Amino acid sequence: MTLSSERRVVQISLIRYAEEARWEYLSPGDALSRRGGLSQPFLRDVLMAKLQELNPGVITSAEQADDVIARLVRLRPDIEGNREAWEYLKGLKTVFVQAERRERNLRLLDPQQVEANTFHVTDEFRFHIGPHKIRADVVFLVNGIPVILVETKAATRLEGIAEALDQVRRYHREAPDLLVQTQLFALTQLVEFFYGATWSLSRKALFNWREEVGANSNSPRPDFETLVKSFVARRRVLRVLTDYILFARKDGELSKIVLRPHQMRAVERCLSRARDPQKRRGLIWHTQGSGKTYTMLNLARLLLETPAFQNPTVLLIVDRNELQSQLFQNLEAIGFGKVHLALSKRHLRDLLEADTRGVIVSMIHKFDDIPENLNARANIFVLVDEAHRSTGGDLGNYLMGALPNATFIGFTGTPIDRTAHGQGTFKTFGADDPQGYLDKYSIRESIEDGTTVPLHYQLAPNDLIANREAMEKDFWAAAGLEGVADVEELNRVLDRAVTLTNMLKNRERVDKIAHFVAGHFRTYVQPMGYKAFLVAVDRESCCFYKEALDRLYKEAPDRYLPPEASAVVISAGHNDPPHIKRYHLSEDEESRIRKAFRKPDENPQILIVTEKLLTGYDAPILYCMYLDKPMRDHVLLQAIARVNRPYESEDGRRKTTGLILDFVGVFENLERALAFDSKDVSGVVEGLEVLQERFAQLMAQGRAEYLPLTAGKTEDKAAEAALEHFRNKEHRETFYAFFREVQEIYEILSPDPFLRPFLEDYERLVEMYRLVRSAYEPHVPVDKSFLRKTAKIVQQHTRTSQIREPQATYEIGPAALLALLHEDKPDTVKVFNLLKELHCLVADEAACAPHLIPIGERAEEIRRHFEERLISAQEALQHLDKVVRQLQTAQEERRSSPLSPQAFAVEWWLRTQGTEAEKAAQTAASLEEAFARFPNWTISVADERELRTRLYKALLSLGVKEIVAWADRILDLLRRAIE
Known part of the structure; x- marks a missing residue:
């Protein structure tokens, strides 16, 4: 068996493992029959039965079930409709029960009792509505509903995952009525296995599926069987569908998130800890950029929804106004119901004394001086964001004293360090676990998984770097600097560093750095299609930088960025002087800027910030951070994590790293800047010289x-x-x-x-x-694989390839192909020129001339034999000469044949199997009436059955012994031409 077979090596193996995981296999024909047509997404009989079975007293007849299915079919074919389809799966939708005169919840599946559901898997899933026709490799259905779509590629295809992702994107464009029902997709080529949420199709939202045995770098790599069986484990699938999918509306746009393996693992461990009466602490240490906020919010939701926790109270604790605002926005975005915001210390005390259930959001300082034993209930769960700084000092003691029996789960994105903050976090939340944490997801793991990208730094030219003497005196040696935990604390240090701050804000220096930043951005960052942050020492210096950048443009518009290309985003102060106040933004204007910055073709391209947006703001297109503010420890790691988000543009170009350009010299001594014991930091922030x-x-x-x-x-x-x-x-x-x-x-x-x-x-x-890709991968556009700066080289410097590029300006035909055989070029080059042109000819004309497909298949067979060194270049040319002459004969006969394109394709295929030309023509002619009578045979099961019956009779008359096999091959040939 060849390892290059996608279907036999990957697709069939995947289905076999799914069957072993107790999914029932349906052949494509059986699935189509039970769907009732190519435009129907559901196994109709299964869904109708399950609707009545899971909803006794609610769905009591086939007519009512049919009405529910009709509602599902009518969903908007977009992400909004997909959210509604998910709400049906989760049991959030209702139907009116006439006998009871009230709305009752509707269940499409039972997530608690696995055996109460039916699980099917099928392949070659064809779906047609309108002009577009797709054929998905594998589809998984629960209770007749398609929930997971899988695209497989051959194990030997180097870029198989990228090609599969492109196909899934095409399915969303061409078959949205199917994808509106489907919640997840997976891409695999045996060696790799990725998954994502439908309607979330950027490369950064594609995740590496790893079973726990492969989550640790010291563990053996999980094999394909393990990956498949763990991914499609029935209980896990139900859990993901109902618990680990989130829809969030950010800046007015709906997005979809499916939790990643490390997030699911952390939530499950937290829920187990919440059930354990002997343990009341836990620390979730997930690196910046790994989705920590969604992990925490999903945990809060499940704590509230789980009956075993008996209507609990979930306290979400933050330590800054901005984080509280961001948390509220996230709660609102994912559709949380009633949320109580503690407006003051007194209000918080009242909420806890009144035994309030549900979600309470509070800042940590509101626990100051709160009475002990205020609420002794055990089903209180306190989720502390940024735990490395939130519970320091007495505030943590007040919090835990007020709720003596609560369970406390801390979340941090910063490695445990040797500073007082790190030790306190470890001690406060990690005491119940030998390793000090309940779950860990390190920076290195996130880079290996592709959930973040590595970071590189570069020191600015010496004359632009901050005065080292002032840095040593006013910053590095400042009392209490070690372990600085947040930007506000850092700002207080800088407020005392008067000499350093004034030096950094010197207008002459600001002008020089603005000049450098503008040139660097246009030369290095903008050509790649990315954006940048300029981080200044304080709010006033942000304004100075904006004025300097705009001044440069006025002096030389052709060399610098226009004013609309940069924007200042700072907090507004009531007593700000006019030169700062002019950069205050309204809430709507700031929202517009945040949204526009995330988009590649919109301004601004540089955001000038000092505190705002350095935590919690996620803009994957952000590639470069111009750092002109002294930072260290947690604050530095949080800030530079803004540039570690993966990003892929619409044309497939990927961000593979982030860049920090240092104007203050904090990276001159990285160990001092990031004073962590953890080995996770070393090797993931490196100098550009690496x-x-x-x-x-x-x-x-x-x-x-x-x-x-x-x-x-x-x-x-x-x-x-x-x-x-x-x-x-x-x-x-x-x-x-x-x-x-x-x-x-x-x-x-x-x-x-x-x-x-x-x-x-x-x-x-x-x-x-370019030469090799053009020759050996004729169906893959070579230029798409070039990044922008290399593409410029291709346009300006490279010579015309010896391998012909596809030409749309002349008609490819036998005469042109025969001419290639006699070109004055080496045999190997002639082989690839012929193969390339034959590939283009078949691709362009097969739909209206299906008889070309066998000719194309023969050419591909020659290519494969040539690549595998089974034949020489000279032998390949001899074979191709026969193919071209066969093509010439076919084209000449086609022009004079009275047969339809389908019938002529049958005739030509029979001749390739050794049938005499006259008998082949008679057999094909006898099928003309059937082709005319059943034109919809590709989308109608009944029509296909009738056509197949007539084809069997024709082949029987011809004396064919393997009637079914020949009929299958003929119909497959005709079907491929249409698709």
């Missing part, structure tokens, strides 16, 4: 392994040598991975004098990559 070293290593490898393939040869011989070397599939995949890494680093470093000695060789590697 990338330079890596680029030099890779280029040395390229010069040793790849460039010699073409060195000293004429252009055609060079192309032939490269194509011959890369006939080996493993060689190609290794080269593709090598080139991607080189290209990503080049994108970050360019332009830089450092690159000059490598530039010519890099351009040669770009040419080689």
Whole structure:
């Protein structure tokens, strides 16, 4: 068995493991029959039965069940409709019961009793509405409802996951009536297994599925069987569908979130801790950018919804006004019901004394001097955000003394450190666990999973870096600086550092840095399509930077950014002077700026900030942080985490790292700036010189392994040598991975004098990559795989490839193909030119000329044999010569044939199987009436059955023995032409 078979190696294996996980398999035909047509998403008979079974006294007849199905079918085919479909699954929708004259909740599934549900899996799931037709590889259905869609790719496809994601995106465009019901999708090529939420299709929302055995780097990598069975475990699927999907509305736009494995794991462990009467503490240590807030809010929701907790009180504790506002926005966004906000110390005391149930949001300072034993109930759960600073000192003692039997769960995104804050967090929340935490998700794990990207820093030119003497005296040596936990505390330190602050705000220095930032952004950041933060020392300096940037534009509009490209976002003070007050923003204006900054084609492109947006603001497009504010410890880690969010543009270009450009010198001594014992920090924030070293290593490898393939040869011989070397599939995949890494680093470093000695060789590697991809991956647009700065090289420097690019300006036909056979080019180059043109011809014309498909298949077979070195280039040309002449004969006969395109395709296919031309034509002609009578056979089960019956009779008359197999192949041929 070949390992390159997608269906046999990946798809069939996935279904087999799903069956072993107790999903019942339905063949495509059976599933289609039970759906009632290609435009129907549900297994109708299953859903109708389950609606009545799960809703006794509510759905009492087939007519009522049918009405519910009609409501589901009418959902808006977009994310809004998908949210409504999820509300049906979660049991939040109602139906009116006439006999009781009231609304009753409707259940589509039973998440508590797994066996009360039916689980089906099917493949080759065709869905047609309107002009578009899709065929999903695998679909999982619960109670007849499609809930998970899986796209599989061959294990040998290097970019299989990216291609599968593109297909899922296409399904959303072309079959939204199916995707509105589906809640999750998965992509796998055996080696990798990713998943995401439907209607959330950016690369950053695609997550790596890892079973717990593979969550630790010391554990063995989970195999495909383990990944599949853990992902489709029936109880887990029900749990994810009902508990771990969230819809949130941010800046007016609805988004969808599915929790990641580490988030689900943390929630489950917290719920177990909440049930344990012997343990009342827990620490969730999840790195910045890993979705900590959604983990906490989902836990709060499940605590409230779980009957075992008997209508509890959930206290959400923060320590700053801004975090309280963000928390409220998140609660509102995900649709929490009644939330009590503690407006004052007295109000908080009243809420607790009154035994208030539900959610209470409070800032930690409101517990100051609160009486002990205020509420001794055990079903009180206190979730403390930013626990490394919220419960320091007496405030934590007051909180825990007031609620002596409550369970306290702390959440922190910052590693446990050796400072007083870290030790206090560890001691307060981690005492019930030997390792000090209930659940941990480290920076390194998040980078490995792709939930965050690594960070690099670069020191600004020496003349722009802050005065080192002032930094030492006023910042590094400031009393109480070590372990600084939040921006407000940091600001108090800086307020005392008068000399340093005034030096940083010196107008001449501000002008110089503004000049540097404007040039750097236009040269390095803007060409990649990303955005930046400029972090100033205080609110006044933010205003100074904005004025300096705008002044530069007035002086030289062609060299600098216009005023609308930058914006100041600061807190407003009542007593601010006019030069600061002019940058105050209304709530609506700030919301507009936040929203626009996240979008690639909208201004602003640089946000100038000092405190606001340094915590809690998520803008994945943010790539660069210009840091002109002294920071360290938790504050520094939180701030730079703004740039560690993964991002992928609509054209598929990915952010692979974040950059911090340091104007104050905090990164000159990284150990002092991030004073953590944890090894998780080391190696994930590195100087830009690390990338330079890596680029030099890779280029040395390229010069040793790849460039010699073409060195000293004429252009055609060079192309032939490269194509011959890369006939080996493993060689190609290794080269593709090598080139991607080189290209990503080049994108970050360019332009830089450092690159000059490598530039010519890099351009040669770009040419080689383009040549190989164009030859061996004809269906993949090569230019899409180039990042922006490399694409510019392609446009400006690379020569025309020896492998022909697809031409739309002339008609590809037998004559043109025969001409290629006689070109004055090496045999290897001629082989790929012919294969490329044949591929384009079949792709362009198969829909109206299905007889071309077998010809294309023969060409692909020749390609495969040539790549696997089963035949030589000369033998491949001989085979291709026969294919082209066969094509010429077919085209000539097609022009004179009276048969329809479908019938002629049947005739030609029969001839390829050795049937005499006259008998093949007679058989095909006998089917014309059937094709005319059953034109909808591809979307109608009844029509397909009738057509198949007539095809059986025709083949029987022809003397065919394997009637069913031949009929299947003919119908598959015709179906593929249509699709």
